[in-house]
Amino acid sequence: MGDARRPHRGLPPLxxxxxxxELLHHFYxxxxxxxxxxxxxxxxxxxxAEG
Known part of the structure; x- marks a missing residue:
């Protein structure tokens, strides 16, 4: 599975x-x-700290 954080770093999604x-978006x-x-x-x- 791709790294969902990539788009937030300004990189294109994997x-x-x-x-x-595409497969799961409709569930959400x-x-x-x-x-x-x-x-x-x-x-x-x-x-x-307990001690």
Whole structure:
């Protein structure tokens, strides 16, 4: 399966990704909404160590 991130890097999508999208896209119509709750993991303060 192709790398879905390629188009976001300004590169054309891989043929495998285009085929995957062609075969499965109709299953995601309408495409699901993604909601995020809370602080993103990469900006969250590190958890306190238990000890």
């Amino acid at each position: 043929p495998e990704y285009l085929r995957w999208r 119509d309408p495409f699901p909404a993604v909601e995020h709750y809370g602080e993103p993991v990469l900006t969250a303060p590190p958890a306190a």
